[in-house]
């Protein structure tokens with residue numbers, strides 16, 4: 739059901755400052771920036787091969803990423819796997835006994851459809867599935 743790693747999500751204090759590392763030093767092209775209000779973040783996507791790095795800067799301290807930064811500091815936030823059909827994938831994962839954060843897919847970056855699985859059922863790793871927009 740999962741086809742490939744679509745991106746890793748990284749929590750940062752400041753996207754513009756983080757571009758010095760990911761774009762300038764590591765050489766990943768910046769391909770997209772967007773405020774994803776539904777997830778409480780400003781986000782940036784950088785290309786690396788067929789996948790992406792997703793930088794996440796919280797819109798405020800009460801957002802999920804804001805609380806993560808407060809608790810853990812900047813760093814790896816989630817791993818996202820690409821799927822062809824987010825609804826079907828979510829059904830399969832639910833049937834496999836995994837604990838869902840999102841009972842149905844919601845809108846993610848670049849018009850994608852995404853859903854998160856709870857880290858308590860995925861070995862401590864916040865896990866996202868993403869159905870890219872065409």
Ligand code: CO
Pocket residue numbers: 745746747792816818866
């Ligand atoms: Co993500």
